[in-house]
Structures are given as structure tokens and as C-alpha cells.
Amino acid sequence: MSDKPKGSTETLTPAETSSPRRRPSAKELAWEKDTLQPTLEKSSERPSDFTTTSGHPIRRLYTDADLPNWDPQSDLGLPGVPPYTRGIHPTMYRARLWTMRQFAGFGTAEDTNARFRYLLSQGQTGLSTAFDLPTLMGYDSNHPLSEGEVGKCGVAISSLADMEVLFDQIPLANVTTSMTINSPAAVIWAMYLAVAEKQGADWKKISGTLQNDILKEYIAQKEYIYPPEPSMRLVIDTFEFGVKNTPKFNTISISGYHIREAGSTAIQELAFTLRDGLEYVEWGMRRGLDVDQFVPQLSFFFNAHNDFFEEIAKYRAARRIWHKAIVERYKSKNPRSWALRFHTQTAGCSLTAQQPYNNVVRTAIQALAAVMGGTQSLHTNSLDEAWALPTEFAATIALRTQQIIAHETGVTNTVDPLGGSYFVETLTNEVERGAWDYIERIDAMGGMVAAIERGYPQREIAEASYRYQMAVDKKEKIIVGVNGFVSEEKPLETLQIDETVAHRQAARLSKLRAERSQAEVDRRLTSLRNAAKGKENLMPFIFDAVKSYATLGEICDAMRDVFGTYEEVAIT
């Protein structure tokens, strides 16, 4: 063996010492000696640390020696049955493609309704609503803090009247809708259910997804209103209401997406998201709900970042961890509680403002990873989103990207095409182990709410995000067009949201206030305030307030009066 290192990495990594558990075959050892070593002596490998986007080390070659205790029957299994490594359906995309669900929302309800109807006409198969920041924070469009933000990051919804316009001529009995709303999720959901009721749609049959994941707001996205305790109560209220009234609706989408966007690693995204999921299960059980009644209505939402195999391993590990945790920790008996169903969105944070057309390529590869990982629905980002909300042109290419993967690449012909790959199975094991370590650490802290209160996940993410930025600044990680292969280019045409949106919204709110019965609104808000002081499920009170055309801001204020608001201690 030569003792002179050649590349920047260990040039001669003996198979038997690189991992203490590795037992390479005689054939592999002979290959190392007779084939690999002479090759490395002649020409060293590239000066790279060979790590994933998250910094996870990757070996030169994976063989059966990397899976010493791996049992294809129990660790991999078959699709549609535990541990679900290969997917949650026996036929996967041979039966039904994933739902192509493009997140959209801007301007007024009329503007977004038109975009929705355009997307449906182009072959999109489900809707996904982006709300503006005032809506996400529970403020009406005419609140002083809403200035400059109305209709900018999504659609402005201040009352049931806006929601009626948003879904005008869209049959909620047939179209499934996802709503990205968290702190005021119960209120927006009540508005949605009221529209469905007016359309004559049967609540027992309608389907869709409410994001409703407050824990990841404290951890990552920071759009919270109330402190954790009353926020969790509202979430469990929606679970309870959903079990009784809307059995096909996903009452939550437990989201790693935002955790990853905030700069976490893939393992952190997986671990914090699943631990959030377990936290919701525990709070639901504490309410007295039956695990096997409400858990089937919980869904997940993951990011699809640049590192192809790391992402695929993450989705596969997610299913395996969830199954194990639900069965072992909560004694679930219903297979519908065991199968982790998830939506995926390609990584917004991976998009570059430089050479924006390259984003089409990045998004395509990320989307392919989500499909190879067995996603149930998918959003692909548009090429111009490092600049602004997408134009119709850019949003159409993003949808076409999914259609190309579905109909042209052939990856949908077979279930879990990468199953059994030495590399993919090893990485799945490693990602799973890394996630369990975090989950157990958070268990030891007393659960996720306790961990959040001491800033643990927030600090872990901030560290990872800084490490990544430093790696990019030092060009240890190359981002094409940003720190490598840089070139000059022409500016893009972007979508402009004009300030008249705010004026139109303000006018609509004045009209609403003039036309509704103020006495009725006051009565409903007083009932809600009183109920909030007690322990009752608040959904029926919120629903009544919504139907009286009380505004989002008024309803959230009624609860602010009782619950107070939350301020975080910023960690930098």
C-alpha cells in the first residue's frame, strides 16, 4: 500500500477500515488492490470532499459489504405494506400519477381565481392556495401592518366574501385543494367549508389539505400569532372536527419544507418534521382522540433539494420511521395510520437569481427525485422565483416539467426503481439513523414544544445554514451561475403586483362592513371569545363567526384577546 496521498481525500481507503462494520468480499478486496490502487496511483480523484448538499459523506463505491445486517424482507419489503420503504401503494404511479399541485396565489381573490382556472385548464390536477402575509398573520387587508404586503406573496383573503370569489366556478366537490395557512388555519378552513356548503358539496366527500402546522412556524417560518399552548389547542380542535365532519380532508400537512428552506440539512428536515408529527399525535391522544381515527388524516410535506440521492433516501427513510413510530409508540392497529403520505415542493432556496433559466433544470432534477422517492403530490417551482412571484409563462413551464417526468421519462413504469441499490439502501439507512438520533434527543428534552422553547431546533438549523453559506462562499460547493460559470445576462420579465390590490381590498372590506349585520357579528365574536376562555372545541364557534361575515382580523383578534401573542427570542 502506498502511504503517499494523491488527491485531496484519502487516496487509498481500505474497504475494511473505512467502516468498522464493513466486511468486504475477497473479490472486492482483490479489486481494491489490483484495480483501484493502480488507477489512483496513476491519476488521483477530483479535489472534492464528496459530500451531499447537506454535508453527508459519500463513499467511492457501495457494495453488499455496506449492508451487513440489512434484510431485504424486513428493511425493504414490498410496496403498499410495512415498512413502506418502497412506497405506500402496491402499484404506485402505474395506477395513478401523483397529483400535480402548483401553489398559486397573488393579488385579489379575482386574480387568483383566474390563475386557478388557467392551471386547471392546462391539465393541473389539484389546487394549492398561497395566501398573502396579512392573511397568514391574521390581519385584514386594511390593518396598518398590512401596508405594502396586500396580495404580494399570495392572495388577500379577509372574509368569507373573498373566499367565495376565490373558488367561484371551481367545484369543491371534485377538485382537491391545499391551503397553505397555519396560525389562522382554523378560520380559513371554516371559510372553505362554508363555500363548499354553499356549493352543495358534501363535507363527508370533499378532500383537500390544510397546512395547519404551527410547530414548524416556531421552528422555521416564524408566522405565528399565539403562544404554543393555545396554538396546539386550535390544531387539535381541527383534528377533532375533521374526524367527525370531513373524514377525507387532511387536517394537517406536517411540513419539513420550510425547515429545509430555513437552512437545515436533509436529516434535520426529516427528524424535526417527524418529531413534530409525533408531537401532534401525542396532543391528539391527550385530547382523547383515537389514534386510528385521526392519524389517517395527517399528511406530510417535504422539500426536494439538489442532492438527488440524498433526497430519495430521505423520503424512503421517512416512511420507514413513521411506520415504526406509530406502531411501536402508539400501538396503532390501522394500516391507514402507518403509511406516510406526502406532498413535495422543489427547493425555493436552491433557485438562483443569476442565469434564471438554469432553474428549470434544477427544478426538473429535484422533481425527479421526489417522484423516485414516491411522492403523492408535487409542486415544481418556476424559473423566476428568485426575482418575484411567477409569471404565467414561467408557471406553465413548471407544470410542463412534471408532465414530462410523468409521460416521457419512463420512471413511472415501475415501483421504487432504485430499490435494492447498494448506495440508495445504505444512504436510506444512514439518513434514518441520523433522524432517529435527533428524534430521541428531542424526546429526552420532553418533546418538540419543550425543544422549541429552548431554541434547540432553531439553533441547529441556524448552524447548518451558516455552514452551508460558508461552503458556498469558499467555493467548496459550486452553484452554477453564482460562484462558478458566471456570465452576464439580460434581465427577466417579472410579474408586478400593483398597489391597487390594497385599495380594492379596502373598498371591499368597507362594503362588507356596511352590508352585514353588525349585531350578529358581535354576538358571534363574543361567543367565540367566551369559548376560547374555556376548553370547548372552537371550530363550531369559528364557523359561525365566519358565516356572519366577521373578518379574519376580527376573529383572530377575538382569540388574541384571550390567548395573547407570541414573541420569539431571536437566535443569531
Added chain:
Amino acid sequence: MPEKKIRVLIAKPGLDGHDRGAKVIARALRDAGMEVIYTGLRQTPEMIASAAVQEDVDVIGLSILSGAHNTICPQLMNLLREKGMTDVTVLVGGIIPEADISGLKKSGIAEIFLPGTSTQDIVDFIHKRVSHA
């Protein structure tokens, strides 16, 4: 005698909670030897201007990803002028459409840093700007 440290206020105005960029910049500037004060989330232009005066900063870095920049930036610049803080360097980082950049610069923003900017470029810009002032 050691040089006086450059003082920077990193602020997150508006309702948006996406603070990854603000935190990375705060830490990078601190690692580059600057004194950094981070305001935390959801600061109004009034709160930012008051904090800038109180902390007597040389630089204000605003992180805006929400599209509210055309409202927030001119308001802040007016408030700073009213408070007599005419020598402070105001920087913006975030999602800013190309078409808005010249208007923001006219309102007095010294520089706009878009996604993909290296932290070293921002450190260098501040050093050049503040030592020349």
C-alpha cells in the same frame, strides 16, 4: 489604538418571518469584526429608525423577501432624514425585482444584494463604504 468597530443594525421589516438570510448576514458581519445588532422579526420602519438612532449605527441592513420593499424603504429613508441620520448606509438584501432596483437606489438605498451574493462581497462593500465616509 484599535479602530472603532463598524456598527450594523440588521433588521427584518414587514410581516415576513423568513429570517435565514438576516441571520446568516448578522453572523458573517460579526465574524468579520463588526458590531451587529439584530432587531428580530416584524419591525416597522419607525422601530428600525429609532433603533438605528439609539444604537448609533453606521449601517442598516434590511432583509426583505415579501415584495413590500417599495413601501418600506422610502418610509424608512424619510424617517432617517427626519431624525438627522443622513450619513447611515442603508443596504437591502432579498427578493427584489430588477425593475425596482433603480427606484430603491434613488430613494437612498446604497446597494441591493440579491440571492447568491457572497457574504464576503457584503463585508467588502461595507468596509469600503464606511471607511470612506
